[in-house]
Amino acid sequence: MKATGKPTINDVARAAGVSKKTVSRVINKSPQLSEKTRKQVEKTIADLGFVPNLQARAFALRRNFIIAVIHDNPNAQLLVNVQQGVLEGIADTEFGLMVQPVDRTSPTIAEDIREFLERQRPFGVVLLPPISERDDLAELCREAGCRFVRMGSVKLDEAEHTVTSNDREAVREAVTYLIDKGHSRIALIEGPPGFTSPRERRGGFEEAMAQAGIAVDDELVKPGTYTFESGVNAGEELVRMTKPPTAIFACNDEMAIGAMIAARRNGLLIPEDISIVGFDDTPLSSHVWPNLTTVHWPIVDMARAAAKKIIGPPEQAASAEWLLPSTLMERGSVVPPKAK
Amino acid sequence: MKATGKPTINDVARAAGVSKKTVSRVINKSPQLSEKTRKQVEKTIADLGFVPNLQARAFALRRNFIIAVIHDNPNAQLLVNVQQGVLEGIADTEFGLMVQPVDRTSPTIAEDIREFLERQRPFGVVLLPPISERDDLAELCREAGCRFVRMGSVKLDEAEHTVTSNDREAVREAVTYLIDKGHSRIALIEGPPGFTSPRERRGGFEEAMAQAGIAVDDELVKPGTYTFESGVNAGEELVRMTKPPTAIFACNDEMAIGAMIAARRNGLLIPEDISIVGFDDTPLSSHVWPNLTTVHWPIVDMARAAAKKIIGPPEQAASAEWLLPSTLMERGSVVPPKAK
DNA sequence: TTGTAGGCGTTATCAT
DNA sequence: ATGATAACGCCTACAA
Numbered sequence: 001m002k003a004t005g006k007p008t009i010n011d012v013a014r015a016a017g018v019s020k021k022t023v024s025r026v027i028n029k030s031p032q033l034s035e036k037t038r039k040q041v042e043k044t045i046a047d048l049g050f051v052p053n054l055q056a057r058a059f060a061l062r063r064n065f066i067i068a069v070i071h072d073n074p075n076a077q078l079l080v081n082v083q084q085g086v087l088e089g090i091a092d093t094e095f096g097l098m099v100q101p102v103d104r105t106s107p108t109i110a111e112d113i114r115e116f117l118e119r120q121r122p123f124g125v126v127l128l129p130p131i132s133e134r135d136d137l138a139e140l141c142r143e144a145g146c147r148f149v150r151m152g153s154v155k156l157d158e159a160e161h162t163v164t165s166n167d168r169e170a171v172r173e174a175v176t177y178l179i180d181k182g183h184s185r186i187a188l189i190e191g192p193p194g195f196t197s198p199r200e201r202r203g204g205f206e207e208a209m210a211q212a213g214i215a216v217d218d219e220l221v222k223p224g225t226y227t228f229e230s231g232v233n234a235g236e237e238l239v240r241m242t243k244p245p246t247a248i249f250a251c252n253d254e255m256a257i258g259a260m261i262a263a264r265r266n267g268l269l270i271p272e273d274i275s276i277v278g279f280d281d282t283p284l285s286s287h288v289w290p291n292l293t294t295v296h297w298p299i300v301d302m303a304r305a306a307a308k309k310i311i312g313p314p315e316q317a318a319s320a321e322w323l324l325p326s327t328l329m330e331r332g333s334v335v336p337p338k339a340k
Numbered sequence: 341m342k343a344t345g346k347p348t349i350n351d352v353a354r355a356a357g358v359s360k361k362t363v364s365r366v367i368n369k370s371p372q373l374s375e376k377t378r379k380q381v382e383k384t385i386a387d388l389g390f391v392p393n394l395q396a397r398a399f400a401l402r403r404n405f406i407i408a409v410i411h412d413n414p415n416a417q418l419l420v421n422v423q424q425g426v427l428e429g430i431a432d433t434e435f436g437l438m439v440q441p442v443d444r445t446s447p448t449i450a451e452d453i454r455e456f457l458e459r460q461r462p463f464g465v466v467l468l469p470p471i472s473e474r475d476d477l478a479e480l481c482r483e484a485g486c487r488f489v490r491m492g493s494v495k496l497d498e499a500e501h502t503v504t505s506n507d508r509e510a511v512r513e514a515v516t517y518l519i520d521k522g523h524s525r526i527a528l529i530e531g532p533p534g535f536t537s538p539r540e541r542r543g544g545f546e547e548a549m550a551q552a553g554i555a556v557d558d559e560l561v562k563p564g565t566y567t568f569e570s571g572v573n574a575g576e577e578l579v580r581m582t583k584p585p586t587a588i589f590a591c592n593d594e595m596a597i598g599a600m601i602a603a604r605r606n607g608l609l610i611p612e613d614i615s616i617v618g619f620d621d622t623p624l625s626s627h628v629w630p631n632l633t634t635v636h637w638p639i640v641d642m643a644r645a646a647a648k649k650i651i652g653p654p655e656q657a658a659s660a661e662w663l664l665p666s667t668l669m670e671r672g673s674v675v676p677p678k679a680k
Numbered sequence: 681t682t683g684t685a686g687g688c689g690t691t692a693t694c695a696t
Numbered sequence: 697a698t699g700a701t702a703a704c705g706c707c708t709a710c711a712a
Contacts, residue, residue, distance in 0.1 A: 056705035076420040396689035
């Protein structure tokens with residue numbers, strides 16, 4: 001009768017003595033059903049061990065039960081954290097997780113994404129920075145009928161489609177923390193130009209300095225690209241200055257650790273000779289010595305929140321929290337500057 | 341006529357003046373079709389811009405066009421590399437990539453995987469180590485009607501279901517390289533007990549030493565867990581010995597770098613005072629200074645090969661290569677030992 | 681509140 | 697080699 005050996009909606013309908021539409025209504029938790037019928041059908045479902053066929057539902061609804069993470073981000077730890085967060089968000093549901101990298105520099109990126117969406121028809125999409133900032137790509141999701149959430153460092157869309165961290169505020173807090181420790185010659189290692197998160201982080205740095213009435217010394221602001229090497233390079237330049245900074249804020253942990261290596265290679269002790277603060281709170285930050293004081297970026301929480309917005313009712317997504325705060329993790333890489 | 345606005349197989353059939361089954365045969369490259377009909381239908385397909393609906397095909401075939409990576413592996417870089425490899429393998433096909441982590445320590449792992457396979461019905465599954473070693477989980481894939489490939493450090497299954505690296509041989513080569521440089525007091529930092537890859541890597545170490553007629557000094561074999569910290573700990577113990585080793589082989593890069601940190605913290609220069617070799621060739625190995633000499637683990641290639649085995653014809657999978665060689669990457673962390 | 685009829689887009693079966 | 701017809705399992709629209 002059934003090729004797969006599994007009961008279908010028809011089997012349930014027959015066994016329960018109702019139509020399959022009624023069974024369908026039970027599956028989909030339709031509100032207009034007598035309590036009696038619902039209970040009875042639910043019992044039959046349980047008795048038969050019926051599990052609705054996801055592919056058939058997907059076919060009828062023209063939507064797969066899948067959340068896709070679309071990204072153009074080379075950072076392995078970030079990706080895995082996002083995946084973990086999404087998986088937590090869809091735990092105990094019928095949803096699965098797909099991953100689709102794209103090439104930001106490709107002229108066909110929009111076409112590539114459209115094709116992906118039309119092929120796989122994911123229920124929803126999580127867009128990671130930096131491509132989450134592109135309105136045209138978000139529009140693509142809307143056109144394809146996908147729910148979507150854009151992750152970033154600033155609010156990119158309506159609450160329904162946004163999950164962000166408050167990088168600016170968190171950095172301001174971190175730099176203020178350095179200032180409160182007594183530092184005033186504070187260096188900044190920037191992130192790659194042209195992206196929002198580095199800009200926000202730099203903004204927070206400047207705000208903290210301005211708030212404390214300290215002028216930002218351009219000599220102490222070094223470019224970086226979020227890579228370990230760029231942190232080493234910037235660190236080298238900083239510690240070799242005739243009057244080096246007493247503290248460094250790096251826009252991510254990898255660069256902060258690069259700067260640590262550079263400082264140490266030049267004979268400086270950390271934190272005694274120079275304090276260092278990072279951003280992200282990657283596992284590495286607890287692995288180096290001294291443990292890196294850094295800003296915890298709640299990327300797992302953000303991804304979980306994004307997934308829940310997508311699979312939950314739209315009105316709930318609109319009212320749900322979209323700001324997940326970054327917070328300072330005080331560890332071992334900061335002390336007050338040496339008295340001169 | 342068509343709700344989605346897209347042409348369906350019916351539209352093609354009508355326009356081409358054939359039955360939809362014939363169109364289906366063209367889509368599926370059925371061999372028994374007259375060249376003339378095929379050409380004509382193909383032209384109609386192109387004219388109409390017809391793209392077969394993946395969900396409908398999936399429904400009819402009871403298989404989604406998806407490759408799932410099932411894993412219980414905490415290493416972010418490994419996961420991302422595997423994902424990249426699989427994506428390369430399915431590039432320009434209609435397949436997508438799903439990711440499903442599982443908990444190795446959970447008693448319900450088999451049930452969890454079965455449920456996932458029955459829910460999402462992936463076309464194929466890539467099993468990562470260490471769970472790829474469990475025959476019962478592979479059997480689960482077979483029962484669920486999924487193609488599958490098991491990745492590992494030894495041949496775990498028939499060629500059709502296997503992609504492996506030759507860790508043992510590669511380590512033997514790496515340690516022989518150290519011996520050829522003049523080292524004889526060579527330490528080993530092991531991987532976590534109970535898994536195959538650490539066992540193979542240790543085996544390669546022992547074989548190289550035996551081949552050179554050097555007895556393995558148990559004092560110089562330290563346990564590790566593949567983590568940075570365990571490398572630091574093992575490294576500390578080794579360099580503090582009254583007669584420390586002149587070289588260390590660590591079973592992965594993270595531990596090798598941990599050992600580098602430990603050595604340097606104890607006043608040793610690398611490679612002058614102590615040579616270090618790792619395994620994996622993670623990005624980090626080219627980021628530290630000196631660049632780490634390490635064994636390149638071809639994980640991306642392995643994953644690509646796995647994906648191709650899965651989506652290609654079975655007979656091809658059986659005959660395709662299943663062994664991807666690991667090779668030594670000579671960089672800056674090895675020199676001959678100091679003359680006494 | 682519940683049921684009937686029909687459709688979603690493809691593949692499989694079995695003719696011809 | 698090709699076609700007619702019936703699945704596949706669910707959902708929507710409309711009717712009762």
